[in-house]
Amino acid sequence: MLRFLLRRLALAVLVCLTVLVVSFTLTRLSGDIAIAIAGPNATPEDVEIIRKNYGFDRPLPVQFVDWATHAAEGDLGRSYVYKSSVAELIGERLPITLTLGLTGLIIALGTAIPLGVLAAMREGTLIDRGIGLLALLGQAMPSFWLGLVLIIWFGLKLQWLPISGVDTWQGYILPGIVLAFSAIPALMRLTRAGMIDALASDYIRTARAKGLSLATIVLKHALRNAAMPVVSIAAVQLGFMLGGSIVIEQIFALHGVGYLAWESISKNDFPVVQAVVLLLAIIYIALTLLADAMNAVLDPRLRAA
Amino acid sequence: MKLRARHIATVLGAVIVGGTLVVAIIAPLLAPHDPFAQDLMRRLVPPEWLGGTALNPFGTDQLGRDYLSRLIYGARISMLIGILTVVTSGTIGVTLGVLGGYFGGRVDDAVMFAITARLSIPLILVALTVVALTGSSLTVVVLTLGLLLWDRFAVVARTTTMQVRNLDYIAAARAAGASRLHILLREVLPNIVSHLLVVATLEMALAILLEAALSFLGLGVPPPLPSWGLMIAEGKDYMFFSPWVIMVPGIALFVLVLGINLLGDGLRELLGAGRSQ
Numbered sequence: 001m002l003r004f005l006l007r008r009l010a011l012a013v014l015v016c017l018t019v020l021v022v023s024f025t026l027t028r029l030s031g032d033i034a035i036a037i038a039g040p041n042a043t044p045e046d047v048e049i050i051r052k053n054y055g056f057d058r059p060l061p062v063q064f065v066d067w068a069t070h071a072a073e074g075d076l077g078r079s080y081v082y083k084s085s086v087a088e089l090i091g092e093r094l095p096i097t098l099t100l101g102l103t104g105l106i107i108a109l110g111t112a113i114p115l116g117v118l119a120a121m122r123e124g125t126l127i128d129r130g131i132g133l134l135a136l137l138g139q140a141m142p143s144f145w146l147g148l149v150l151i152i153w154f155g156l157k158l159q160w161l162p163i164s165g166v167d168t169w170q171g172y173i174l175p176g177i178v179l180a181f182s183a184i185p186a187l188m189r190l191t192r193a194g195m196i197d198a199l200a201s202d203y204i205r206t207a208r209a210k211g212l213s214l215a216t217i218v219l220k221h222a223l224r225n226a227a228m229p230v231v232s233i234a235a236v237q238l239g240f241m242l243g244g245s246i247v248i249e250q251i252f253a254l255h256g257v258g259y260l261a262w263e264s265i266s267k268n269d270f271p272v273v274q275a276v277v278l279l280l281a282i283i284y285i286a287l288t289l290l291a292d293a294m295n296a297v298l299d300p301r302l303r304a305a
Numbered sequence: 306m307k308l309r310a311r312h313i314a315t316v317l318g319a320v321i322v323g324g325t326l327v328v329a330i331i332a333p334l335l336a337p338h339d340p341f342a343q344d345l346m347r348r349l350v351p352p353e354w355l356g357g358t359a360l361n362p363f364g365t366d367q368l369g370r371d372y373l374s375r376l377i378y379g380a381r382i383s384m385l386i387g388i389l390t391v392v393t394s395g396t397i398g399v400t401l402g403v404l405g406g407y408f409g410g411r412v413d414d415a416v417m418f419a420i421t422a423r424l425s426i427p428l429i430l431v432a433l434t435v436v437a438l439t440g441s442s443l444t445v446v447v448l449t450l451g452l453l454l455w456d457r458f459a460v461v462a463r464t465t466t467m468q469v470r471n472l473d474y475i476a477a478a479r480a481a482g483a484s485r486l487h488i489l490l491r492e493v494l495p496n497i498v499s500h501l502l503v504v505a506t507l508e509m510a511l512a513i514l515l516e517a518a519l520s521f522l523g524l525g526v527p528p529p530l531p532s533w534g535l536m537i538a539e540g541k542d543y544m545f546f547s548p549w550v551i552m553v554p555g556i557a558l559f560v561l562v563l564g565i566n567l568l569g570d571g572l573r574e575l576l577g578a579g580r581s582q
Contacts, residue, residue, distance in 0.1 A: 011418070011421060014418065015418070015421050015422045015425050018418075018422045019422065019425060019426060022422075022426060022431075026431065026434055026435065026438075027434070027438070029434075029435060029438040029439055129310070136563065136566060136567070136570075137563065139510075139562075139566055140510070140559050140560075140562040140563035140566055141559060142514050142517055142518065142534075142555065142558050142559065142562070143518070144517075144518055144521050144534075144537070145517075145537055145551065145555040145558065145559070148537070148541065148544060148551050148555075149551070149552075149555070151544075152544060152545065152548055152551075156545055240428075242427075243427035243428060243429060243430060244429060246429050246430055246433070246522075247429060247518050247521070247522065250522060258430075261430055261433075262433070262522065265433050265434055265437045265524070266437065266523075266524075273430075273434055276427075276430065277426070277427060277430055277431060277434070280427040280430060281425045281426055281427060284424070284425045284427070285425050288424075288425075
């Protein structure tokens with residue numbers, strides 16, 4: 001197991017380095033970055049000063065190494081727009097995005113697992129097919145559009161929930177539902193497939209023969225085994241959800257990291273964009289590593305390797 | 306009974322996708338008005354079923370442009386993005402996947418690394434940044450999505466190639482002295498293509514949804530092009546008083562993506578591609 005995890009760790013470090021290169025090159029795509037920062041009314045002298053001040057006159061590899069070594073020390077540079085440290089800016093807004101992501105994950109698991117279990121227990125019936133249809137419909141739903149529709153319905157017509165900002169915890173509910181929607185179909189199908197396999201297995205037959213109640217069999221025995229892959233995929237899904245929150249934060253006016261990124265993209269605030277790309281990538285890499293580690297610990301076949 | 310339900314779903318998907326494709330191709334013949342023509346005297350006219358007139362059956366937008374015509378021309382953008390993105394990303398992903406799966410060893414390590422690296426890059430954020438920096442246009446959106454959405458193609462092409470590479474007919478071709486290129490193109494590819502078709506439907510649906518999301522955020526297809534995502538963005542400010550401005554393009558998007566997914570599920574059954582994700 002240790003060897004497997006070490007290999008995965010080495011791979012993760014390599015991927016991190018690649019992402020560093022990608023996020024650096026990304027913001028150099030525009031051609032002359034100094035002109036972009038200076039804005040439309042700048043004179044050539046202004047542009048020249050900016051180029052010198054920000055160090056854009058140095059060769060690209062030098063700029064990259066400089067940025068990467070600082071980033072490795074936790075210094076992500078200063079925002080061109082806010083004039084404050086990028087790490088601080090992100091630190092202020094990260095709690096909102098993480099809360100949103102976790103809310104989304106809890107809603108997703110809380111919906112997907114019971115529905116998946118129900119579908120598996122009633123395999124082939126109308127209920128199973130109805131749940132399958134629901135997953136299909138959910139998969140086709142454009143999340144930003146769903147967000148707007150929920151705002152009109154729950155926020156405005158019914159006035160049940162706040163539609164923008166997070167002054168109270170209720171502010172996370174609607175965006176959390178929208179974010180969860182993208183993960184529910186996959187998690188549900190996985191739960192259903194896992195449960196069908198588990199329910200057909202020998203240990204369930206033994207449990208039935210022992211005369212255990214249905215609830216005990218389903219919850220204690222079958223679900224425990226079916227849930228393993230679901231939980232590890234859920235960790236990966238959380239990574240995707242944090243990346244997708246950029247659209248949802250925009251709709252619900254949540255000033256999290258996604259909103260910051262969107263703002264920075266439209267204002268050419270490259271140090272912030274680079275840092276957010278890097279941050280989201282590292283969170284994703286850490287989550288997949290966690291999922292692999294969980295699998296390795298839980299799966300005896302991998303443990304032996 | 307179960308089989309029948311599946312068939313109906315597949316046919317429904319094929320009808321939706323085929324219908325949208327036809328609408329996209331003959332859009333100029335179908336659209337009752339010029340989708341770009343503004344009529345500032347007739348702004349935000351509701352659709353016919355909500356008290357509007359037959360002149361604009363689906364109403365008009367905030368600039369008085371005919372909503373039905375914009376919806377019809379919008380089908381062009383969605384289909385174009387969907388198809389071109391799949392061609393681009395499919396080419397990249399299948400090439401990488403087949404090479405990794407066939408040759409194994411170091412080549413496969415490199416391919417696996419590329420897939421892992423790609424998956425860790427936040428999709429929407431990077432797409433937004435690229436479009437913002439290079440300027441929004443249809444071509445940029447297609448290329449950006451094409452360069453980002455190849456991962457599932459690569460994963461499936463790699464796994465399926467591994468399954469066929471040691472089969473007898475490949476060994477026979479090798480023994481007959483066929484070149485590597487010939488084996489890859491003529492022996493491997495035709496035998497994994499059904500799996501790839503299923504992936505293509507998934508990716509097409511994803512590309513269409515992503516284009517809509519990018520355009521919605523103002524960094525996708527540029528106005529005044531009638532992208533459905535852009536129509537939703539432009540209607541957002543009026544949605545509280547005229548909800549249909551976001552409902553009409555939203556439902557169109559939803560139905561098209563649903564159709565593509567139904568078709569994909571049907572293909573999976575039909576071609577016996579199994580669980581290829």
